[in-house]
Amino acid sequence: MSEVAEKFARITPVPAYQMVAEAIEREILSGRLRPGDPIGTEAQLVRQFGVNRSTVREGIRLLEQSGMVQRDSSRRLAVGLPHYDQLATRASRALVLHQVTFRELWEATMALSLATIDLAVDRATDDDMRGLDANIDATEAAMDDPAAVAAYDTEFHLLLEKTGRNRVLEMAREPSNMLIYPTTHVAVQGTVAGARRLVEAHRMLVQALRTRDKEMARLWTRRHLNDWRKGFEKAGLDLDQPVDLVTASQATTS
């Protein structure tokens, strides 16, 4: 027992700008401020918190990026409903910085896609399937443009998620989704055959939804993702290499 028995809580002086951010955040989380409500002008916040405007502004910036507050048409502050992709952008960048491998991405996508398709089979409406069909048609029309195919593929799986009607799962997938697009781009750009198989898989998936055939849906999901991996390998890329480099070009342009 070389340590002192009684431990004092660490003293961590919290800067004023953080307290401002936390105070506003508390109001939002508690429900007293609802999405869309105006936060008030900076001058009002200055009066309420009793701090300088610079401090208020720094506090607001903290909340701005996570989407808890937004600026409406005229830069006025309002409570925002943070949308998935806003947060997912940060998350996927974190994944890149952590240098996750394509293998990890593939494994996770497989599991998440199977879960999604299960839900989608149960819950698909006619409307959903019309949307999916339209997407497939569009994909087919742009078959020779790898970037367009990758974009439509992303949209297809996004529609599939919506069909599943589970927002927790949706949000769980978003970070990895953002990494999938660039790798799909690479995977289908070699051959048109890859794009053709992609469209076929999409068609079979929708058919499985129509017939509510869960087994078929799972089968084609697996095939689809195996194709994706093979395309990646065929492009000469290593499964255990960080997704870093591949996404770098895309990440900076968006």
Added chain:
Amino acid sequence: MSEVAEKFARITPVPAYQMVAEAIEREILSGRLRPGDPIGTEAQLVRQFGVNRSTVREGIRLLEQSGMVQRDSSRRLAVGLPHYDQLATRASRALVLHQVTFRELWEATMALSLATIDLAVDRATDDDMRGLDANIDATEAAMDDPAAVAAYDTEFHLLLEKTGRNRVLEMAREPSNMLIYPTTHVAVQGTVAGARRLVEAHRMLVQALRTRDKEMARLWTRRHLNDWRKGFEKAGLDLDQPVDLVTASQATTS
């Protein structure tokens, strides 16, 4: 065609503080700045960007919250490696604001847990299992304290994730994980029997890891999560009610 054929791109003037944030972010994502590297003092940034210090500070605040820049011991700025739970906090709060239901949470958790346990069965090392055993023993010792049980349960599943060795999946789970803890709290606080079943399930899961028995692992995962749901229902809560209220008390204290 009442619309004009030619559409102009929207003009969105980007404030200087955002440009500062984006410039720094680009450097980090490109790899020129690596986690741990010092960013430089505010004065240096002022010189480099040619803007006022207030502007620089606002830009930094934008990056601070997502963990891309951190302040080390002495408040100096350094490139940070954003950790999962940092982003997950925002994400789980977003889920609450979106008023996701317990049913959605349960469905997603089921899918994600099954995926996790599959990987864990394949990859569990002796070290992993020792850690899990220790956690179970600790849980057993604190059986009459619902809060402690819920906390240990959370840790158990965290350890299970680490065992799976897939960081993409890990990050995908984090937001929902943060919502699970408070509901587990509620679910086991009624009866000691609930806690007992929880410990039993954990034991069987570890045994399944030992024998590399994937079917057994999946079976007990399902049972475990069904128990969790039943406990939630038994507490008189509605599956289709937003997780909002339940978590409110916890979310504000952390």
Added chain:
DNA sequence: CGACTATGATTGTCGGACAATCCGACCTAA
């Protein structure tokens, strides 16, 4: 050689200022 101190650098906060922009009210003309 280690503990202590002085000095400079850096951050957090403040007050004030100004241009650009936006909102709303008011006004004018067909």
Added chain:
DNA sequence: TTAGGTCGGATTGTCCGACAATCATAGTCG
């Protein structure tokens, strides 16, 4: 009456200068 134009006040984005508190570091002293 209504479409369009004008004007003043309010608000944001940015800048400047300043100061106390704190930290890092080098230098000093025991």
